[in-house]
Amino acid sequence: MPIKIKQLHISGLRGVQEQFALNLGEKSILLYGDNGTGKSSISDALEWYYTDAVSHLGSQEIDLKDALRNAYLSGEKESSIKINYSKPVINAERKLYYKKGKLVTEFSNDTTDFAEYLERSRKENLLLRYQFLRDFVDQTKSDKLKNLSDIIGFSEVTKAKEVLKKSFNFIKAEIKNQNFENQINTQKTTLIEKIGAAFSQEANLFEKINETIAPLCLGFTVGSMADIDNVLAKLKTPASSKFVNELRFLETCQASLTDLEKEVDFIDTEYTKYHVEFNKIADDVGSIMQTYLAELLKVGNDVIVKKFHKDESCPLCLQPKNLTDLQAEINVRLQEIGEAAKKKAVFDSSKTSMVAIAAERIKRLDALATDLLYKDLANSKISKAVAGLKVKIGLYQKAALEKVTSGNRLSDASSLKLHAADFLENVDIAARISKIKTAIASDNTTVLYANISAAKDAFMKIKNFEEDREKLEKQKNSLEIIFNEFVKKQKEGLQNFIDTFSGTINDYYQYMNPGELFEKIRIVTIGEDDELNGITIEYKYKGEWVSPPQKYFSESHLNCFGISFFLASVVAFNKENKFLILDDIISSFDTNHRKKFADLLFDKFSEYQIVLLTHEEQWFQYVRQIAKKKGWLINEIKWTEIKGTHLSESPDDLKEIIEYNLANGNVTLLGNPIRKYLEHILKKICLNLEVKLSFKYNEVNEKRMPDEMINELKSKINKASAELKVNLPIIDKLSSSSVFGNLLSHDNPFDPKLGDLKAFWADIIAFEKLFHCQNKECKKPDVSLRNYDTVAKNIRCGCDTTKYDWKN
Secondary structure, eight states: OOBOEEEEEEESBTTBOSEEEEEOTTOOEEEEOOTTSOTHHHHHHHHHHHHSOOGGGOOTTSOHHHHHBOTTOOTTSOEEEEEEESSGGGOEEEEEEEETTEEEEEESOOOHHHHHHHHHHTTSOOEEEGGGTTHHHHSOHHHHHHHHHHHHTHHHHHHHHHHHHHHHHHHHHHHHHHTHHHHHHHHHHHHHHHHSSOOSSHHHHHHHHHHHHGGGOOSOOOOSHHHHHHHHHHHOOHHHHHHHHHHHHHHHHHHHHHHHHHTHHHHHHHHHHHHHHHHHHHHTHHHHHHGGGHHHHHHHHHHHHTTSOOSSBOTTTOOBOOHHHHHHHHHHHHHHHHHHHHHHHHHHHHHHHHHHHHHHHHHHHHHHTTSGGGGSGGGHHHHHHHHHHHHHHHHHHHHHTOOTTSOOOOOOHHHHOOOGGGGTHHHHHHHHHHHHHHHTTTOHHHHHHHHHHHHHHHHHHHHHHHHHHHHHHHHHHHHHHHHHHHHHHHHHHHHHHHHHHHHHHHHHHHHHSTTOSEEEEEEEEEEETTEEEEEEEEEEETTEEEOOGGGTOOHHHHHHHHHHHHHHHHHHHOOSBOEEEEESTTTTOOHHHHHHHHHHHHHHOTTSEEEEEEOOHHHHHHHHHHHHHTTOEEEEEEEETTTEEEEOOOHHHHHHHHHHHHHTTOGGGTHHHHHHHHHHHHHHHHHHTTOOOOOOOHHHHHTOOHHHHHHHHHHHHHHHOHHHHTTHHHHHHHHTSHHHHHTSSSSOOOOOOHHHHHHHHHHHHHHHHHTBOOOTTOSSOBOEEEEEETTTTEEEOTTSSSEEEOOO
């Protein structure tokens, strides 16, 4: 069941000094308050409650916790916001208080239910402020994509796609770097040399070995790799072992060096690519360095767009600067940085490849050093040659690790390229191999042992290389299939969502702008193949698709789109909560758009609980008439230095304040409360007796002067009731008071004596009693024409205790 708010209590937060309570009972509420009365204290407190942040207090210069606490609050008092929901298990209070000299916060509800609710709510759109209406419209195309991706969870999908792509590219690069084909061909050459053929199947290998050992009459045939080991065991002699081990070592060194020599051109080609990309970046290192400023520029752009900084100056250096020009310059720089980032990505890829290639070749050379014979004095020339090759490969590695911002230039490919002279040791190795083969040529058993042993090793290496390659190829192919299907589904899912989402945005926009030239507003993705680069907003204008909205939209139209986007987001994503807070969002709307927006809320969002805050009095008067019929709560927000932000007092509150201040002699605090209370009872009496006043519009009608109402009331009594006419002296005494004269102006300051105020208050109470039954059991205490007795021809209260004759 979607969540709504039953009670909201705020204390000591922002403009609220004492208690501020909204007993909503899951109903919507319209709140009016002049600028500076602290309306946004409500939205600030709620935003902090849900997100641990307040968007317009996000500057690094602002201590959020300190800014949240009311400035008049003493240190020992707690600040808090307490919310009771339609689901009691998640009711909670968030407190902000001092502990050991530091401001700390805590929630009163530590249940899993509440923690999960809070986490889900943080992903929803609950609050909209005027200054953020155009956020989405004014963002860059890439930022629009990020914004929408974050809202719908698409960013997580994109992250998964990037992981797949990165994995695919890594395996693809690994296959290339390993150069399996070259290594396999080297081992096949060994097989041909040792047993006269290169086989890929074990059966063929076994058949060839059986053919080779047949003259020896060993009494068994080879049918497995274990059988080959048995053959070698029978052929092995102490004398042959020394020759065979040395031959194996030399042939391994020969194969490794031969492989490396075959890869010289491959390494040179990869290094040349890297060298070219390195120089591109090095020649334009300034623009590449600018990529690190991208986030700063985006934040700066947000500061301007969200109007955190309104002065015509740079928000960073504070030098004079037109903000429109500055924003345009920032967008140009961000585009340039985007291009530089693409160049850097190509460079990073070539650098990674070169690092991997050099590391793999050094690894293979290091593998030779693990053989016990490597350190043998007889093999010192081999060790020296291998060390020399490692040094040269190390130069490639060093170049690959060079920082492009170092200012150093890379060595040319020609100066690093390996040459035939680097592999001369292979000539000596070949001679030594030939010498050993000659030495054992007369010993057929030793020759067979050496050839079969080398053939087995070569065959096993080929199988290992093929298995490794096959595994990587399968992984690559699988990832490619998964990636392509993922991208396909991702695009389909995103497009389906955007089509629906765009339709909702367009419906709301057209509702507020019927019959205008801007039609079929939609969100469109930008990008090719598997890459989405951004999102833009298009609409039809005079039959042609146009983008962006700023091209023809007025400020009211742009704000209408901002509201439409927010409300569409509410419908699409708010699955947990059925309430939203709209904080003064129609400030720059023209009259027609304001009315249409109000109609949209009542028509399309009747199932939602809405907290609607405004300082626009005319719009408030328009909305309140509809809101009353819809069962909304309506109130006004006030601010005083003593109470801070608070709701407009009820008559009972005013009466309590007046009597308290009279008792304590607080003369300066009595003027406004007494005026408000007198206006209230006069309006109520005039309404109940149907006293007719001259017609006035909306807010002027709400601010009727007491003398106007009291004069018309006396006129009505003179005509309709002889019994009430007897009591006119009570009314005359009230209206002739000097205090009454000073109350005629809402803003007129006066300085009466305490005694005068007490006497005037007594006159008000006496006047009120004439029209209000004093029987505590009376359920309808107001004397009203609604209780008119047509037989007795009198007006009365509900219990018939207070009544007067009355001529209709």
